[in-house]
C-alpha cells in the first residue's frame with residue numbers, strides 16, 4: 001500500500017456494477033484497492049437483471065436517455081466509455097450476446113458471466129475483497145478516510161461511494177451513499193422509486209384487476225405540451241395496476257397527482273375501422289372488437305362501457321349508432337388515468353434522484369469540495385431509461401472514476 005502502512009490507496013464501498021468497474025480499473029493501474037460490500041453474495045442486482053440475462057448496455061446510449069436535474073453532467077463519462085468499450089470487454093471474455101429490442105444487448109446465457117467478468121477484472125487488479133463487511137461510520141482527517149467496519153478499521157487515501165440506490169432493499173439496497181453524501185455537505189435530489197409499476201385506487205381498479213396478465217402495445221404519455229414525455233412500448237395489466245415496459249418507462253417521468261394518458265390502439269384509426277366494419281354486419285360489437293383487440297380486454301372494456309339501458313357488447317354492429325362507435329374509439333385512443341402511487345422500492349428497478357451532481361467533477365466523479373471523495377453509479381442523480389442505460393451509466397461513471405483515482 002502507498003503511504004503509511006495499512007492505508008489503501010482507494011477504498012470502494014459497494015461491489016456492484018459501478019464499484020467493481022472503478023476498483024478493477026484503479027487496481028489495474030497499480031493502485032491498492034479495497035472493495036467493500038455488506039452483501040454475502042456478489043452483485044445480486046446484476047444476477048437478477050434482464051430476467052437473468054443482464055441487459056448490459058444499449059448501443060444507442062446518449063445523454064437524452066437519462067433523467068437528472070443536471071442533464072449535461074453524464075455527457076463526458078458516457079463519451080469516454082461507450083457501449084462499444086463494454087462490448088469489447090464482453091467479447092474479450094468470450095461472452096455471447098444478442099440485441100433484443102431497440103439497441104438492448106443481453107447475454108446469450110446468463111448474467112453470471114458478467115459478474116464473473118467483473119470479478120476477474122478486479123482480480124487482475126489485485127483488488128482486496130472485503131465482503132461481507134458493513135461500514136458503520138466514515139471519518140476524514142489529514143487526507144485519510146477512516147472506515148469503521150465489521151472487519152475492523154479500513155483506511156484509504158481516496159474513497160469511492162458506489163453503494164447504488166434504494167431499489168430492492170430485500171437484496172441489500174440502502175440509502176448509505178445519500179447519508180454519507182449529506183455528512184460531507186452535499187445536496188441530495190429527492191429520491192423516488194423509478195422504473196416501477198403504477199398502482200390505482202383498489203375500488204377504481206376492481207374492473208381492470210380481472211385483466212391481470214393481459215399485455216398489449218400502447219402509447220403512454222405524461223406531462224403537458226413540450227415538457228411531456230411519451231413511450232411506445234408494451235403494457236401489462238396487473239391485479240394492483242399497470243406494469244410492463246411502457247409503464248416502467250413513464251413511471252420515471254410521472255409526478256404524483258398527475259395523470260398518465262394511454263392510447264390502447266396506437267398507430268391505428270379505430271374509429272375508421274369500426275365505422276368501416278359496420279355496414280350490413282350482423283356480428284355483435286363485442287365479437288368485432290375482439291378481432292381488433294385482445295379478447296379479454298375487449299370484453300371488459302365493453303362491460304365497463306355498458307350503460308343502464310344497453311349492453312353494448314351484444315349490440316349488432318349494423319345497429320350501433322355512429323356516435324357510439326366514435327365515442328368508443330375515442331376512449332380507447334385516449335384513456336386518462338391518475339395513479340395513486342407506485343409499487344415502491346420493493347418493485348422498482350432503480351432510484352430516481354440521488355446525490356446532486358452539481359457538486360461533482362463530470363470527468364472524474366470527484367466531489368469538488370472534498371478531495372479524494374468520488375461517487376459513481378446509481379447513487380448519483382443520473383437515472384437511465386429502461387433498456388440497458390443504467391448499466392451503461394454504471395460502467396461509464398465507474399470507468400471515469402477508475403481512470404482518475
Ligand code: FDA
Nearest residue numbers: 014016017018038049050055163164176377378388390391
Ligand atoms: P448496485 O446496486 O449494482 O451496487 C451497489 C452495491 O452496494 C451492492 O452490491 C450493495 O450490496 C452495496 N451496498 C449498498 N449499501 C451498502 C452499505 N451500506 N455498505 C456496503 N455495501 C453496500 N439496469 C440495466 O441497465 N439493465 C438491466 O437489465 C437491469 N435490470 C434490472 C433488474 C432489476 C430487478 C433491478 C432491481 C435493477 C435492474 N437494473 C438494470 C438497474 C441496475 O441493476 C442498476 O442501475 C445498477 O446495478 C446500478 O449499479 P451500482 O453499482 O450503482 O449499484
